[in-house]
Amino acid sequence: MSGPSFDEPEVTIELTVNGATVTRRVSTRRHLSDFLRDDLGLTGTHIGCEHGVCGACTVRYDGEIARSCLILAAQTDGSTVETVEGLSDSGEIEALQQAFLARNALQCGFCTPGMLVTAADLLRSVPKPSRDEVRDAISANYCRCTGYHAIVDAIMAASEKLAVKS
Amino acid sequence: MTTAPAPAVGQSLARPRAKRLVTGRGRYTGDIAAKRALQVAFFRSPHPHARIKSIDVSAARALKGVVLVATGADVAKHCKGFAGIHRLFKGMKAAEQWPLAFDRACWQGEPVVAVAAETRAIAEDALDLIEVDWEPLEGLGTPEKAIAGGTVLHESLGDNIGYDGTTASGDVEAALAGAAVVIEDTFRFGRHTGVCLEPRSILAAYDPSDDSLVVHESHQCPAQQQAIFADLMGLPEHRVRVVCPDVGGAFGIKQQLYGDELATCIVSKMTGRPAIFIADRVESFASDIHAREHVVKGQMAFAPDGRILGLTVDDLFAVGAYSNYPRSSIGEASHVAALTGGPYRIPAYRARVRMIYQNKPPVGHYRAVGHPIACAVAEQLLDRGARALGLDPIAVRRINQVPDGTASHKSHSGFMLNGLTVEACLGKLLAGFDMAAFRREQQDARKRGLLLGLGIANFVEFTGTGAPYYGESGAPVTAQESCLARLEPSGHVRCLTGTTDQGQGTDTAVGQAIADAIGVSFDDVEVISGDSAGPVGGGAWASRGASSGIEAAVRAGRALRDEILRLAGLILQRKPEQMMLAGGLLCDAASGAELITLREVATIAHYRQHLLPPGTQPELSMTRSFVPQSQSFITTNGVQLSVVSVDPGLGDVRLLRHRVAHDSGTVINPMLLDEQIRGGVVQGLGAALFEEIHYSEDAVLGTGSLMDYLLPLATEIPDIEVAHLATPDPGTSIGAKGAGEAGTAGAAAAVLNAVNDALAPMGAHISTLPITPERVLAAIAAASSSHDTKPGLQG
Known part of the structure; x- marks a missing residue:
């Protein structure tokens, strides 16, 4: 779900996820991991610690592996993200x-x-x-x-x- | 003519469920979408022990997006209280618990207020608006402080001792008095927890129209949870259903009732909307069950030739603020009393265990309940005895071991230990290991200032718990497993089992056993588990899947096979006993000639019953159950070997080799069995070197993240060498024994012995786990200050 806004500041982002262009309004405090799971339904990215230690949320972000729990969705505008689903399908x-x-x-x-x-x-x-x-x-x-x-x-x-x- | 395909049992088949998991298509509780679901977050006590004078939730309630703010008193209107009493342990005392604290918080992190909101972020925002007026009380951080006669945690109990029991046999005082050597020490074990990578998760959906509750929960025991939710919430049990989908690690952490999870069900009832709670990592450290906080005084008495004359154990077991519900928290201490020195013949024994309440989260049944404590105490005392007597520690083990093949050995603790293979496992462990070469390498290394050490640890293991243990407890915990095998019209088989699978591979093993029992290929069987609406079973605990769960599956499979043969006999006008079913084909038993396919029989039985003789009633779903009725446990044994290096300057311990030999009974799937052992070992290695939840003397939590709670990493762990014995258990058709606990049971003891072997030339030893660099350096410093001569490495 994109979620009710409840006056939270939001930004519009457009990025490439697993080869497809997606455009969404997101809360500025939303993590990339939550964005992938809850907004895009890509639940293969798992959340184990939310402080960047366990590695369960690792995705490929502009070609490099990264912890999606340490990245804000708002900063991914214009980026390319690949998840386990995309790497599987390809x-x-x-x-x-x-x-x-x-x-x-x-x-x-x-x-x-x-x-x-x-x-x-x-x-x-x-x-x-x-x-x-x-x-x-x-x-x-x-x-x-x-x-x-x-x-x-x-x-x-x-x-x-x-x-x-x- | 066909030749029967190779049996599935015994093959290293890959797990069908894993196909989903490697493509990101797993369905964990947090992955399941529910329309109109509310996100629940909990305000938790910041104090280890404090009275709640008042709670103001008005600002939280007013926040836009918040749907419900419920205090302990609000939630308590919708349920009963509960207490973790195990009636097998006479005199056990336990205070009543509620989903949320309402007059007093007894540990830091105890849930106090539930907030349900449209998003988790809003729910967490609302937590910041809750005002609680606290009156801090004294926090009891250690078991010694808790029994010192000060603050009583639960006044109704009179003191902080929840249970005090002694097991004894023989004349232990005479054994101590008459011994050549008595080794005495106090062992301390760091409190740790399972750290499931998927935190505890629950999605509860109450439907007021029919008073029903459907719960998806990251849990090991759906049938138990169904019974508990129905009972505590006053719901009709047949309208409560608990589904455990993919579970991201459990290890005993997801085996009991948690107050916040019950509160989430109540939030759903109060709002009429689905409610989701997923613990974050800080909450996990502060509220998951903990384990292993023991202070154990041990004495082992030896004859000059190394024979053990007597053993005493005095275990102070600190279980937190409450006894766990529904199984109680006594398990670890009861296993310490039952299993310490289990591989050996010990003529005189006394074990006292005390279960102590203090201001920490409740202790539960983490993997290998109590076994690592029992193993470490006995194996370290034995090594120290051998050293004091100048004997080889392996030789001392050998003269004390229970002889292999003893059909029923009654242990010094009064348990029947059947069919142990201690010597055979030791032989298997040492086969191919050049001990003489290692000892030379160790000597050479010492000359270069390097400390190498080798440790061995024997252990006896309780698996496959039978009816008596929880039958006597009063808890809604079944030792009975059930399985339903259903013939589909296509001739495929669908199987529903009451055992559950959190990655161990139980589903796969059930599929292998039932495929063979029916006579179909493994690929033609689908196994479904984890639904309380299916056949009732205990789920997953105490390594029961391969024994009890498989036995129920075999019985269901054989019943379905017999029915298929009966129907085929009617169709073909042949005697059932003259046919056999193999690889999905019905054949002549004598010649092997193919007669009819299973698919044809299934099609007739499902759709063309008019072709069958009058009065024929096909039965295409067979449910069978199995309970070990009189036996408390299936006992088995194993042994582990660890080689370490210790840096005397930095205190750093490196794991160089680790070997395991274990008797798992009949091996159903060698690959999955090996991985159960390896995974268990590495959890034990974490306990040996890394894992410890720190609390202050006043019980303030010091380890709230994975930055300060250390887990084993790939670079710190060697490859784990595994060997098996396969002595069938006579109590079941296939004869498998449990294997999930074995690795964890002995790993830490082997490392402890190895480190102390390395430190022995310096006169230093360690009796506390985990073996951190600080503890190594402190042990070396203590040894050098207690010796007149400067310690050297020339040992």
């Missing part, structure tokens, strides 16, 4: 998704969208990472279920599969 993270499934690199799944967005960012810059490099890359994404081992395995497997393809 097929960009398919190898990672298949590897996460096959290796059971997720349990409750709440950290998974942020983890996938972060892992995709790693593989774009370091196509053949070492296990330590994978651990380092995901060290700002909390997972409470897996203990990380399976996630590292899955990202390594995806990198190998992508290397064979390319």
